[in-house]
Amino acid sequence: MGAPDSAYQSDALIAEDIERYLELHGRKTMLRFITCGSVDDGKSTLIGRLLYDSKMIFEDQLAELHADSKRVGTQGQEIDFALLVDGLAAEREQGITIDVAYRFFATEKRKFIVADTPGHEQYTRNMVTGASTADLAVILVDARKGVLTQTRRHSYLAHLLGIRNMVLAVNKMDLVGYDRAVFDAIVTDYREFAAGIGIEEFVALPISGFKGDNITAPSPNMPWHNGTTLMAHLESVEVDTDRMAKRPFRMAVQWVNRPNLDFRGFAGLIGSGTVRPGDAVRVLPSGRTSRVKAIVTADGELAQAVAGQSITLTLTDEVDCSRGDVIARADAPPQVADQFEATIVWMDEQELLPGRSYWLKIGTQTVSAVVQQLKFQVNVNSMEQLAAKTLELNAIGVGTVATDRPITFEPYADNPDLGGFILIDKISNATVGAGLLHFALRRAENIHWQPLEVSREHHARLKNQRPAVLWLTGLSGAGKSTIANVVSRKLARMNRHTFLLDGDNVRHGLNRDLGFTDADRVENIRRVGEVAKLMTDAGLIVITAFISPFRAEREMVRQMMQPGEFLEIHIDTSLAEAEARDVKGLYKKARSGELKNFTGIDSPYEPPENPELRIDTAAMSVEEAADAIIARLIP
CATH class of the missing domain: 2.40.30.10 (Translation factors)
Known part of the structure; x- marks a missing residue:
C-alpha cells in the first residue's frame, strides 16, 4: 500500500528546506580556525559552546549531552560542552584532547570549520596538523594560570605556519571574579612575547566558554570590556581567500591518466593560480615546456580552472611527466x-x-x-x-x-x-x-656533477672483479675486525683488489672529531658509506668492520651502492659471549660507568633482520667464517 499524501507533502517540505539551506549557506564565505593553548584551558568547552549557541546540535545529541554531563559529574542543569568535541573515549576519561577534532557550523553571516587541537605537549604534532590549513587561531589562556610554555609554543607555531589572524581568548574569567586587572596583566604579558616572535596584532577578549560570557553576546559580568564578542569577530574578520589564486599557476601531478593509447592526461589539484587551454607551461624539475591542450574533468572540458580545483591537463607535446612532477606557468616557474x-x-x-x-x-x-x-x-x-x-x-x-x-x-x-x-x-x-x-x-x-670519462665499469674490468661492499656488523668483541682481516688476506691471495675500513682505524683520522652519541654514530657511518661508495667506483671490494648499531644507517649505505653490491654480514655473537671476551676491557668500563654510550650496555644495537649472511661465531671458527663470506661473494 502506498504512503499517504501527507508523507509525500512532508518529504517535499523537507526537500524545500534542504534546498533553501544549501542556497543560503552556499553564498557564504568560509573561515577555518583553530583553538589552541595549554592543557585544560577550555578549548573543547569553547567549541561546544559555539556549536550550542549557533544551534548546530540536534535534539538527540542535546539529550545525550545532558546525560553524559551528569555521568561525568557536571552539577545541576549545567552542560559540559567539551563532551561535544572530545569524541575519543580516552579523552573523556582523562579530560584532555588527544586527536584533532574538526567541526562544522554556520551562522547567518559565515560558515566555519574549527579544529580543536590538543593542548598537551605530547600531542604538539596534532596541533601542527590543525594549524596547517587554518586562517585564524584562537589562543586560549586560563585566567588563573596566565601565559604558559605551551601557550607560547602554540603561538609560535601558528605564526610560523602563516596564520596572521590571532585572537587571545582569556578564558575562565568567571573563576577569577571577572577581574579586569587579571585580564590586563595577561594581555600585557602576551603582548611582550608576541612582539618578540613577529605577531604585530592580535585581538584580546575576556571570555568564559562555560558560562557563555562574551561568546555570542556581550557579558553583563564584564561591563569594563568595550570590545567585540568572539562570534562577532569570527564573523567579520577579513581573510584573503584568493591569495593562492592570485599567484602563478602550480599543479603537483598526482597521477598520470592513460586509459588508452589516444589519451594521456596529468591529474592533480591546482595549488595556486589559474590555467587555460593554450597557456605555456613548464614541467619541473626537468624544465621541459609545452602548452595546455585541454582541461578535462568528470563533467567535461573547462575553459578555465583555478586554485582548489582537481583537474586533468592534456598537453600539446609528448613530454616526460609523472607523479611528483609540478606543472607550472612557463614564464614564472618555482x-x-x-x-x-x-x-x-x-x-x-x-x-x-x-x-x-x-x-x-x-x-x-x-x-x-x-x-x-x-x-x-x-x-x-x-x-x-x-x-x-x-x-x-x-x-x-x-x-x-x-x-x-x-x-x-x-x-x-x-x-x-x-x-x-x-x-x-x-x-x-x-x-x-x-x-x-x-x-x-x-x-x-653552484655544485654540479662533473662527468668522468673513465667509468666505474672500466675500473672494475681492469681489476677483473665485481665491486662490492662486505659490511660486517655486530657487537663490540663479536670478532668483526678479526674476521675482516682474514677475509682481506684470503682475497689478496686470490689476486682480488680490496681495501679494509676498520671502525677503530677511521676514528684516528677521517672521523677523529666524532664521539659516540647516537648522532655521532650516524655521522660516522654516513662518512664511511660515502668512502666505501668512492672505493666501489674505483672497482674495489671494500671490507668494513663497524658496530654500525642502527638499521637505518646500514640501509642508507645500501642505498648508496649499485643493486647487489652491498652484502650485510651479521657477525652474530651474544652479548654475554662478547662481554666475556672483552679483549679491550671496554665492557668492564661501561659496566662501571666509566664509558658512556657503549653499544649493548647503555646504547642500543639493532641486529639485521634480513642480512645476506649470518655468521654464528659460536658454531664456526674464524677461518670457516671467512670462507663462508668469500663463498657468498664469489659463488
Whole structure:
C-alpha cells in the first residue's frame, strides 16, 4: 500500500528546506580556525559552546549531552560542552584532547570549520596538523594560570605556519571574579612575547566558554570590556581567500591518466593560480615546456580552472611527466634545488639524528633526505637561539636539509603546498617531523656533477672483479675486525683488489672529531658509506668492520651502492659471549660507568633482520667464517 499524501507533502517540505539551506549557506564565505593553548584551558568547552549557541546540535545529541554531563559529574542543569568535541573515549576519561577534532557550523553571516587541537605537549604534532590549513587561531589562556610554555609554543607555531589572524581568548574569567586587572596583566604579558616572535596584532577578549560570557553576546559580568564578542569577530574578520589564486599557476601531478593509447592526461589539484587551454607551461624539475591542450574533468572540458580545483591537463607535446612532477606557468616557474635552509618541528619520541636518511614528502614528491646540520634550536619561552646537535620531541630548530635529487619547491611563506614537508622514518614509516622550507642554499646552485670519462665499469674490468661492499656488523668483541682481516688476506691471495675500513682505524683520522652519541654514530657511518661508495667506483671490494648499531644507517649505505653490491654480514655473537671476551676491557668500563654510550650496555644495537649472511661465531671458527663470506661473494 502506498504512503499517504501527507508523507509525500512532508518529504517535499523537507526537500524545500534542504534546498533553501544549501542556497543560503552556499553564498557564504568560509573561515577555518583553530583553538589552541595549554592543557585544560577550555578549548573543547569553547567549541561546544559555539556549536550550542549557533544551534548546530540536534535534539538527540542535546539529550545525550545532558546525560553524559551528569555521568561525568557536571552539577545541576549545567552542560559540559567539551563532551561535544572530545569524541575519543580516552579523552573523556582523562579530560584532555588527544586527536584533532574538526567541526562544522554556520551562522547567518559565515560558515566555519574549527579544529580543536590538543593542548598537551605530547600531542604538539596534532596541533601542527590543525594549524596547517587554518586562517585564524584562537589562543586560549586560563585566567588563573596566565601565559604558559605551551601557550607560547602554540603561538609560535601558528605564526610560523602563516596564520596572521590571532585572537587571545582569556578564558575562565568567571573563576577569577571577572577581574579586569587579571585580564590586563595577561594581555600585557602576551603582548611582550608576541612582539618578540613577529605577531604585530592580535585581538584580546575576556571570555568564559562555560558560562557563555562574551561568546555570542556581550557579558553583563564584564561591563569594563568595550570590545567585540568572539562570534562577532569570527564573523567579520577579513581573510584573503584568493591569495593562492592570485599567484602563478602550480599543479603537483598526482597521477598520470592513460586509459588508452589516444589519451594521456596529468591529474592533480591546482595549488595556486589559474590555467587555460593554450597557456605555456613548464614541467619541473626537468624544465621541459609545452602548452595546455585541454582541461578535462568528470563533467567535461573547462575553459578555465583555478586554485582548489582537481583537474586533468592534456598537453600539446609528448613530454616526460609523472607523479611528483609540478606543472607550472612557463614564464614564472618555482625553484628547483637539493639543499635548503628549513625550520623543523620534531614530532617523535626518538631524537632527530643529523646525517640519518629519512623520507621527505613535499606535495606529491617523495625523496630521500638528511638533516645535515642544525644551526640552532628555538627556546619557545625566551625565543633565544640555542646551539643544538639534535632535536628532541616537540623541539623546534633551524637547519640544513639535503635531498638525494633536486625537488621543486617555493618558500613556505609564498606557497605552503610546495614549501611544507614532512619527514618519515624509513624503518617504521612513522611521521617523525614537519618542516618549512625557507630558501635554497647557494651551493646547491653552484655544485654540479662533473662527468668522468673513465667509468666505474672500466675500473672494475681492469681489476677483473665485481665491486662490492662486505659490511660486517655486530657487537663490540663479536670478532668483526678479526674476521675482516682474514677475509682481506684470503682475497689478496686470490689476486682480488680490496681495501679494509676498520671502525677503530677511521676514528684516528677521517672521523677523529666524532664521539659516540647516537648522532655521532650516524655521522660516522654516513662518512664511511660515502668512502666505501668512492672505493666501489674505483672497482674495489671494500671490507668494513663497524658496530654500525642502527638499521637505518646500514640501509642508507645500501642505498648508496649499485643493486647487489652491498652484502650485510651479521657477525652474530651474544652479548654475554662478547662481554666475556672483552679483549679491550671496554665492557668492564661501561659496566662501571666509566664509558658512556657503549653499544649493548647503555646504547642500543639493532641486529639485521634480513642480512645476506649470518655468521654464528659460536658454531664456526674464524677461518670457516671467512670462507663462508668469500663463498657468498664469489659463488
